[in-house]
Amino acid sequence: MAQSNDRHHGNKEKSSRSSLSLDISADCAVCLSKISSAEPLQVLPTCHHGFHAHCIDAWLVLHSTCPLCRANVPFCSPQRAGLVSCYV
Structure with missing residues (x-):
């Protein structure tokens, strides 16, 4: 029996969960510091990854x-209307 192409390449199945959950104990991938509940968090609209607001603002100036x-x-727009800001 042949394996599926996804299994052969080591891909994991995507979760069927439709809700967005954020791990507030995670690190910001830009500055590598912990994301605390007291800091504003911005979530990118396409992939839903969250970062410190000031970190992702600086990142998106260059990338x-x-x-x-x-x-x-x-x-x-200059306000990047697609970003979601929140406190976690």
Whole structure:
């Protein structure tokens, strides 16, 4: 019996969960510091990865991709209306 192409290449199946969950004990991939509940967090619209607001702002000045997965982050306006800001 042949293995599926995904198993052969070591790909994991995607979760069927539709809700967005954030791990507030995670590190910011830009500055490598812990993300605390007192700091503003911005979530990218395409991949839903979260970062310190000031870190991802600085990153997106130089790059148009997510620092974790390299998904394209569309530039909408100076206010980047596509980003979601929140406190965790």
